[in-house]
Every structure is written in structure tokens, then in C-alpha cells.
Amino acid sequence: MTVExxxxxxxxxxxxxxxxxxxxxxxxxxxxxxSGMLQSAEGKPVTGVGDTFIVHMDRESLNDLPMGRYDVTVxxxxxxxxxxxxxxxxxxxxxxxxxxxxxxxxxxDTGTLVTSYYDWSKIAPRYREASIFPxxxxxxLRATLGILARTVQK
Numbered sequence: 001m002t003v004e005x006x007x008x009x010x011x012x013x014x015x016x017x018x019x020x021x022x023x024x025x026x027x028x029x030x031x032x033x034x035s036g037m038l039q040s041a042e043g044k045p046v047t048g049v050g051d052t053f054i055v056h057m058d059r060e061s062l063n064d065l066p067m068g069r070y071d072v073t074v075x076x077x078x079x080x081x082x083x084x085x086x087x088x089x090x091x092x093x094x095x096x097x098x099x100x101x102x103x104x105x106x107x108x109d110t111g112t113l114v115t116s117y118y119d120w121s122k123i124a125p126r127y128r129e130a131s132i133f134p135x136x137x138x139x140x141l142r143a144t145l146g147i148l149a150r151t152v153q154k
Contacts, residue, residue, distance in 0.1 A: 003134075004119065004120055004121035004133075005117060005118065005119040005120070005121055006117060006118045006134065006138040006141055007115055007116070007117040008115070008116050008117075008138060008141045008142045008145060009113055009114065009115045009116075009145075010113075010114050010116075010142075010145040010146070010148075010149060011108075011110060011111060011112070011113055011114075012111050012112050012113075012114050012145075012148065012149045012152065012153060013110060013111040013149075013153045014111050014112060014149075014152040014153055015107070015111065015112065016082040016083065016105040016106075016107050016112045017081075017082050018152050019103075019105055019112055019114060019148065019152055020081060020082045020083075020085065020105060021045075022148070022151065022152055023085050023103055024045040024046045024047070024085065025045045026041030026042065026043045026044075026045070026053040026054075026055065026074070027040075027041055029041060029055065029074070030055070031147075031151060032144050032147040032148045032151055033144060033147075034140050034143035034144040034146075034147055035061060035062065035136055035140050035144075036058070036061030036062075037057050037058055037059060037061045037062060038055050038056075038057060039055075039056045039057060039058050039069070040055075040056045041053055041054060041055045041056065042054045042056075046076050046079065046085075047079075048076065048079050049076050049077060049078065049079045050075070050076060051075075051076045051079075052073050052074060052075050052076070053073070053074050054071055054072070054073055054074075055071065055072050055073075055074055055089075056069065056071055057069065057070050057071065057072055057091075062135070064132070064135075065132070067092065070091060070092045071091060071092075072089040072090065072091035072092075073089060073090045073091065074087045074088075074089055075087055075088050075089065075090060077100065078102060082105060082107075083104065083105055083106075084102065084103070084104050084105070085102060085103050086100055086101065086102030086103075087100070087101055087102065088100050088101075097120075097123050097124070097127050098122050098123055098124070099118070099119065099120040099122075099123055099133070099135070100117075100118070100119040100120075100122075101116075101117070101118055101119075102116070102117050102119075103115065103116055103117075104117075111153075114145060114148065116141045116144060116145055117141075118134060118136055118138075118141060120133045120134060120135075
């Protein structure tokens with residue numbers, strides 16, 4: 001069986017609302033990115049499904065494809081305040097690949113259990129056949145959760 005989704009978790013000593021506010025902010029995505037690809041972002045904090053913002057990317061950070069600098073539009077696909085945020089991207093590669101990134105937040109006695117996931121199970125066959133997935137390794141999701149914790153913990 002081929003893995004088509006990563007999920008990692010980390011307990012963070014902050015409230016779901018504090019974490020969710022950072023995740024809704026375009027600049028927040030850049031601030032916690034461990035891949036080095038997200039360079040800067042433009043747009044307003046997201047407030048619901050269908051909201052978008054622009055992220056300026058640099059693929060040279062991964063050193064896997066000669067894409068250099070490019071922009072993507074982040075498109076929110078799931079939005080439940082203080083509980084879930086999910087998105088896909090549209091950018092240079094068309095039609096969009098339709099891989100998903102997201103966070104689930106579960107409040108508990110010591111803060112929030114944060115689940116980060118990356119899902120490429122619904123990508124089109126042409127992208128699957130290119131053998132470029134996963135683009136982001138599981139370790140990058142774990143590292144991003146570490147940066148998130150450092151950013152929001154009290």
C-alpha cells in the first residue's frame with residue numbers, strides 16, 4: 001500500500017484560538033514554515049471556505065525541481081474556527097494538483113493537541129505518474145509544529 005497522507009501531532013501549551021489566529025494569517029504560514037519554500041505572503045487573514053491569499057515561494061529550498069521563485073494562491077477548503085483549517089493551492093502548475101494541507105486543533109487540559117496533515121491522495125494520474133509526491137517530507141510537518149509551538153506558547 002502506498003502512503004498518500006502524512007499526519008503528525010504535537011501538544012502545544014496555547015489555546016486553540018491563539019493557534020487558529022496564527023494559522024489564519026498569511027504571514028503566520030510564512031513564520032512557521034520549516035521547508036524554507038514560503039518566502040512571504042500577501043492577503044488578509046482567512047475567515048471561511050473559499051478565502052484566498054498569495055504566497056511567494058522559492059522551490060530552490062528543496063533543490064528538487066528547477067522552479068525557482070513563483071507564486072501560489074492558497075485556497076481554503078475547510079474552515080471551522082478554533083478546530084480545523086485546510087487548504088489547497090493553485091499556481092504555476094495547471095490544472096491545480098489538488099493536494100491538501102491542514103491542521104486540526106483539539107483543546108485539552110494542557111493546551112491544544114495540534115494535528116498537521118498533508119494529503120496527496122486525490123491528485124490526478126499525470127501528477128502521480130511524475131513520482132514527485134510527497135513534495136514535503138513528514139519531518140517537515142513535525143518541524144513546522146515545533147516552530148508553531150515556539151511561536152505561540154506562553
